[in-house]
Amino acid sequence: MATQTMALPAQPALPTGFKRWIIVITAVSAAIVELIDTSIVNVGLTDIAGNLGVTIEDVSWVVTSYAIANVIVIPMTGFLQRYFGRKNYYVGSIILFTLSSYGCGFATNLETLILFRFLQGVGGGALLSTSQGLIYDAFPASQRALASALFGMGIVLGPTLGPTLGGFIIDNYHWSWMFYINVPIGIIATFLSLTYIDKKPDEININRRAIHIDQLGILLLAVGIGSLQYVLERGEADDWFDSDAIFYLSIVAAISLPFFIWWELRGTKEPVVDLRVMKNRNLTIGSILVVVVGYGLFTSVLLYPLFAQRVVGLTATQTGLLLMPGGIITLPMFAISGRMLAKGVSPRLIVAVGYVAFSSFCFLMSTYNADASNGDFIVALIIRGIGLAFVNVPLINQSVSTLEPRQMPTGIAIVNMMRQIGGAFGVAITNTYVTQRTALHRSDLVSNLQPGSPQLTERLNALTQGLSARGINPLDAVSGAYKTLDGIITRQALMISYLDTFRLAGLFFVLSFPLLFLLKRKQMSAEAAKAAADAAH
Structure with a gap:
């Protein structure tokens, strides 16, 4: 009888039937929502910039701040779950993600929006990582391949649905609804998680004093990965090393990441990431x-x-x-x-x-x-x-x-x-x-336009006549023809550069x-x- 009592905490019963699928739907939905938010904002940056009265370069921080928070939190999720308990950490992250989503939609200036996007990314990092463990826990070992498939579905559908949903919202509603849409999903996910997700035996009485906190490792990870993510996100927009921020953060990443690797391997017995x-x-x-x-x-x-x-x-x-x-x-x-x-x-x-x-x-x-x-x-x-x-x-x-x-x-x-x-x-x-291929292809295309060539003359005359037929005076029609031709060349160069990138x-x-x-x-x-x-x- 004693043996049986000891075995029960170590082998909690797997959820079955309705409870199992509620957990799966909750976890997959949370992972999808988190990944949707990595790409949904991209199609709305122009609208956000115009509404808040800032430039596209400034508003791109809305994307960057989320990505930085995300990539910092993901590798630390194992430690954070041990410290807080998986269920507590998961539910807390859903609440943080939901409240931050509301804050993003409610923001009236860029600084507030960036702050809430960063907090949203902190909460979102846990939603992606912890959801996989929850789905695995819902199935016996013989069905773990199915569990992996369900989680993988969320990984792919999230980034795919982001632009779709974002485009629909931007074309029909205010940009803030890209964030408000998370609120009802978050409320439902919080309720379902509290109701149907059970704590594991080691979560019930956590002795946090016995858990070592690798403070230096966490600091080096946050600084190193955060700097690297910033450089990757903002490098092209800021002309790479022509930007002081990119230059200095590259140095910070180059120092912090090797030091982090050394510290985790040699400097501490209880690393935050082994x-x-x-x-x-x-x-x-x-x-x-x-x-x-x-x-x-x-x-x-x-x-x-x-x-x-x-x-x-x-x-x-x-x-x-x-x-x-x-x-x-x-x-x-x-x-x-x-x-x-x-x-x-x-x-x-x-x-x-x-x-x-x-x-x-x-x-x-x-x-x-x-x-x-x-x-x-x-x-x-x-x-x-x-x-x-x-x-x-x-x-x-x-x-x-x-x-x-x-x-x-x-x-x-x-x-x-x-x-x-x-x-x-x-x-x-x-x-x-x-960017580089577009400039190259544009130069190549322009070099093929020989002044006085029959083909160029014929095309310019056709464009000029078309503009004149719309009631534009002859001088403006000639100028407009050259502008139209320039737009055609730019579009063609852009198209070829996209093909090269594919x-x-x-x-x-x-x-x-x-x-x-x-x-x-x-x-x-x-x-x-x-x-x-x-x-x-």
Whole structure:
């Protein structure tokens, strides 16, 4: 009888039926909402800037502050959950995210908006990380592949739905509703979490005095990762090292991050992030591959709307709606991916299929032009959805499959952080590459315009006559013709630069493909899978 009593706290009953799916829906919804907020604001920056009376450069801090807070909190989630208890930390983060969302919508000046966006990012970092552990805990070890698929669905759908929802709100409502929409979701998620999520045995009586706080490690992590994220987010807009802020923060990151690595490995016995797990080959290689996946995910989310709106001329709402078929097809693909893993199909094979699909999406997009149809975009985005569904779940599982159970919390935290950093690198590389290639292609196009050539003369005459037919006087019509031609050249140069950038994204996948075969093939054990569920992430 005594043995039975001792076993009960260590093996809490799994939720079943209605309770299980309420927990899953709550956790997936929280992860999706958090990731939606990484991209939903992008389409509304112009409206926010105009309403608050600031420049686009200033308002971009609304994006940067959220990203910095997010990437700082994610690797510390394991420690924070041990200190506060997973349920307390999760519910507290939902409340912080919800209140901050309301504050963002209510903000009447840029400083207040940036402050609440940073706080929103702090709360959001926990929503992404902790949701995975909650979903894992809702299923037995034999069904953990399904749990991974459900979480992976949120990872992909969040950034995909962000521009769609943001475009609809901007076209039909005030920008503040991009934030207010989180409030009812947050209230419902708080109620459901308090009601249906149980505390684990080690959360009931936490002895916080016995938990060592790695204060220096936390400081170095926040300063180093925060500085790096700022440089990646703001580098292109601020002309990289021509900006004093970029220059000095690059130095800060270059000093803080190596010192953080040394401190976590050698300087403290109880690190906030146990980097010793990076000795594991699967985790190291998997982290590199996850950076590439994050790069591809966030780059495609950034590039596709720009191409559709600035080159093809679609509205924000039309651009968003075209994402829906790809998002819908992604749902069954995640289920199929999870089922294949459960049946013992090699994760490397599934990831390889996903890599091929995502590379195909990139190279297909690189063949489009200003005459691309809605059907063209839908086909490409469906291929993208299939690729992301087949890459995310098995790659995350395989990255941590050879870790010891005690290493799971840190391993999964590192994978989540690397995906976010990959996204930041993707945005930085994309912005820089597009700017440089646009300038190059514009120069090439202009050099082909020879004064006095029949083709140029014919085109200018046609533009002039068209403007004159609208009632514009001859002198203004000539001037307008040159301006129109300049706009055509700029649009063409921009289009070619987008095509180049899609090729570059596809090239990253092609070059990293051989790393898949360095991953050790190993199914995650039941003990390890349970440790992953118990992890903070």
